[in-house]
Amino acid sequence: MTLHWTAQARDGAARAGTLHTAHGEVETPVFMPVGTAGTVKAMTADAVRSTGARMVLGNTYHLMLRPTAERIARLGGLHRFMDWHGPILTDSGGYQVMSLNELRKLDEDGVTFRSHVDGSKHRLTPERSIEIQHLLGADVTMCFDECTPFPATEEVAAASMRLSMRWAARSRAAFQPREGHGLFGIVQGSVFPALRAESVAALTAIGFEGYAVGGLAVGEGQEAMFACLDTTMPLMPADRPRYLMGVGTPADIVGAVARGIDMFDCVIPTRSGRTARAYTSRGTLNLRNARHADDGSALDPDCSCVTCTRHSRAYLNHLFKAEEMLGPMLLTWHNVHYYQMLTRRLRGAILAGRFAGEAAALAAAWAEDAP
Amino acid sequence: MTLHWTAQARDGAARAGTLHTAHGEVETPVFMPVGTAGTVKAMTADAVRSTGARMVLGNTYHLMLRPTAERIARLGGLHRFMDWHGPILTDSGGYQVMSLNELRKLDEDGVTFRSHVDGSKHRLTPERSIEIQHLLGADVTMCFDECTPFPATEEVAAASMRLSMRWAARSRAAFQPREGHGLFGIVQGSVFPALRAESVAALTAIGFEGYAVGGLAVGEGQEAMFACLDTTMPLMPADRPRYLMGVGTPADIVGAVARGIDMFDCVIPTRSGRTARAYTSRGTLNLRNARHADDGSALDPDCSCVTCTRHSRAYLNHLFKAEEMLGPMLLTWHNVHYYQMLTRRLRGAILAGRFAGEAAALAAAWAEDAP
Numbered sequence: 001m002t003l004h005w006t007a008q009a010r011d012g013a014a015r016a017g018t019l020h021t022a023h024g025e026v027e028t029p030v031f032m033p034v035g036t037a038g039t040v041k042a043m044t045a046d047a048v049r050s051t052g053a054r055m056v057l058g059n060t061y062h063l064m065l066r067p068t069a070e071r072i073a074r075l076g077g078l079h080r081f082m083d084w085h086g087p088i089l090t091d092s093g094g095y096q097v098m099s100l101n102e103l104r105k106l107d108e109d110g111v112t113f114r115s116h117v118d119g120s121k122h123r124l125t126p127e128r129s130i131e132i133q134h135l136l137g138a139d140v141t142m143c144f145d146e147c148t149p150f151p152a153t154e155e156v157a158a159a160s161m162r163l164s165m166r167w168a169a170r171s172r173a174a175f176q177p178r179e180g181h182g183l184f185g186i187v188q189g190s191v192f193p194a195l196r197a198e199s200v201a202a203l204t205a206i207g208f209e210g211y212a213v214g215g216l217a218v219g220e221g222q223e224a225m226f227a228c229l230d231t232t233m234p235l236m237p238a239d240r241p242r243y244l245m246g247v248g249t250p251a252d253i254v255g256a257v258a259r260g261i262d263m264f265d266c267v268i269p270t271r272s273g274r275t276a277r278a279y280t281s282r283g284t285l286n287l288r289n290a291r292h293a294d295d296g297s298a299l300d301p302d303c304s305c306v307t308c309t310r311h312s313r314a315y316l317n318h319l320f321k322a323e324e325m326l327g328p329m330l331l332t333w334h335n336v337h338y339y340q341m342l343t344r345r346l347r348g349a350i351l352a353g354r355f356a357g358e359a360a361a362l363a364a365a366w367a368e369d370a371p
Numbered sequence: 372m373t374l375h376w377t378a379q380a381r382d383g384a385a386r387a388g389t390l391h392t393a394h395g396e397v398e399t400p401v402f403m404p405v406g407t408a409g410t411v412k413a414m415t416a417d418a419v420r421s422t423g424a425r426m427v428l429g430n431t432y433h434l435m436l437r438p439t440a441e442r443i444a445r446l447g448g449l450h451r452f453m454d455w456h457g458p459i460l461t462d463s464g465g466y467q468v469m470s471l472n473e474l475r476k477l478d479e480d481g482v483t484f485r486s487h488v489d490g491s492k493h494r495l496t497p498e499r500s501i502e503i504q505h506l507l508g509a510d511v512t513m514c515f516d517e518c519t520p521f522p523a524t525e526e527v528a529a530a531s532m533r534l535s536m537r538w539a540a541r542s543r544a545a546f547q548p549r550e551g552h553g554l555f556g557i558v559q560g561s562v563f564p565a566l567r568a569e570s571v572a573a574l575t576a577i578g579f580e581g582y583a584v585g586g587l588a589v590g591e592g593q594e595a596m597f598a599c600l601d602t603t604m605p606l607m608p609a610d611r612p613r614y615l616m617g618v619g620t621p622a623d624i625v626g627a628v629a630r631g632i633d634m635f636d637c638v639i640p641t642r643s644g645r646t647a648r649a650y651t652s653r654g655t656l657n658l659r660n661a662r663h664a665d666d667g668s669a670l671d672p673d674c675s676c677v678t679c680t681r682h683s684r685a686y687l688n689h690l691f692k693a694e695e696m697l698g699p700m701l702l703t704w705h706n707v708h709y710y711q712m713l714t715r716r717l718r719g720a721i722l723a724g725r726f727a728g729e730a731a732a733l734a735a736a737w738a739e740d741a742p
Contacts, residue, residue: 039690039697044677067664067689075667075685083681293438296446306417310454314446318438319410325696326410 003139003182003209005241005262011355013233013260016347019055019241021087021139022180023079026054028241028262029346031253031339032089034270037062038072038082041270042325042332045083051305051333052340055087055139057265060132061096065115065122069135077137089140089265091245092129092171092186094164095214098147106146108163126170130183134176142212143171145186150218157190158198164188165202172206182209184243190215191224193231200235211236212243213261222252229259236260250279250342250366254359257346269339273332276320280338281362282369285313287331292317305337306330374510374553374580376612376633380722384604384631387721390426390612392458392510393551394450397425399612399633400717402624402710403460405641408433409443409453412641413696413703416454422676422704423711426458426510428636431503432467436486436493440506448508460511460636463500463542463557465535466585466617469518477517479534497541501554505547513583514542516557521589528561529569535559536573543577553580555614561586562595564602571606581612584632588618593626600630607631621650621713621737625730628717640710644703647691651709652733653740656684658702663688676708677701 104113110125129144145164185203189195243263280300319327349358475484481496500515516535556574560566614634651671690698720729
């Protein structure tokens, strides 16, 4: 059987379920830490596992350039390379080639671009993206799509979405179905409800193991993002996993789970961990702030991670001031742990039929330690 | 009882024993990873423990400037601050104030200098250094001494050594004896045997819980260092622990253990870990070297650390090329583990009465993977 999702409970539009993959089962809602270049930055694989994370994301764009997909395949695949034995979702490279690479040329067939590593010329097409993700050994493969600029006129957004839909059909044709593996389509259409509806219809006509919502969290704001989900989610197949790409803050995640999203990835917990920004059950903190210098208390008294059970805010403040690597290491660890705790709490609330109350309680607690 | 050392076996001049401290027992020979600013760089305390390390070093100079000894004392001491529950040895600040600080002024009473952190003015005297180490909560406190420049004329070396001996007496007077805590004297005298002998005599007349050899590994070379140990070690009290400060490479350690040294500290395993240099049972390697890019084998097939059991040389090569923090993290972990494995092997050989054979076997193996 290919990769699939089974429902366990619904509470309003929020869903709890299980994703069945070649590398094990994953309870949803799930947050996937981002392992861009074959490592969740500043964490060992053991540390990632210790947070409760069961699935991570890898980036096609970064890995195809260095160390290359062929090299990873020769070395036994991405799971073995990075010592990650749970499922891995890989993106298609479409987003990064647009957002990180200025020397690109788009045509109907694909994109040509130069490597940011060594300036060498590369080409990504739907077929090549699927091949790379296959070489990496992805459990979830993403369709190759165009990243629609934001803001975009409805005309530009429509043309971009329709190109992505043609590429989605080519991605489907190129993908080799395998036990426990699956291909996800990506809904595009910017903030235009009619385009999003057209995109869902195009994708469901092709048929995918899961459906992602792309092109959000690109500057449109939380309200517009939620409005887009409000109109789009009811159109998406109820029996398939739904993945909101690149989202988001804890509040974004709660709001998206409320609207029926099952899967998330985002660099916020890892990137923030490197820049002294903490996400906790009491809100967000900047650990460089001098007010923490003499604070012997735990970063988050409700957290059971190594950072919160072994160290003080004062120690974290010291590490960041002294520019010690252990600062980013410990804070990334905490932030990823916090995101896992958050999705686990949301899941528990859905199973217990008290999602709305839990969402309100979380939001109230976040206000406590606001800077 | 104050901190003390008990002998278990001798093999030639090499010794195996146990150091009894307020924070537990430590088997010797022991290598202490360096935790300069309250962290063994790029390692969690758990990772340090997992290598078998039982004792670490903290730096008075760095900690007095940031976050300050008084702050650490308010927060419960250095053990708690850095989550290290085994013994800690602190240096006196004497070496760093000379080697890292160019804005210093030495007089008979002590040293005045400016902070490299914020330019503020500070003063270290024997009494203040002992007070700081007390505030940090050191198990082993080091006498405040002058770091004799190298090379130095015999006249300069003699004057510097004699100042350090006067400071040693003042350090002894300032130190408050406590259960399981101890003060170590530091033998100085550069490469001049007569001065080293005079220094040992001066220190033993005062009386210390342990004796360190200072002022070596400063550019004199391994041969001169071993020659100095050859003449100095026989003069040092046989019933006290002997600590060779700031040493060294694996070969330095083997040679020093052969001459009767029990304790070591050095930044080599940690600093090298951050610059892609690996110390292994087969020799040293630079992991940035392209020859590792497709090498799926373990860094050190004889090592049981997380780096060697979970990852390939190809992965480490990738991490360093991609400038991922996990490269320094994993390689520091391995190097510290290797140093622990090395001292454990030396200890086992001493206990078994086959030290010379073990030393020869180690040296032969190091030649295997030489670049």
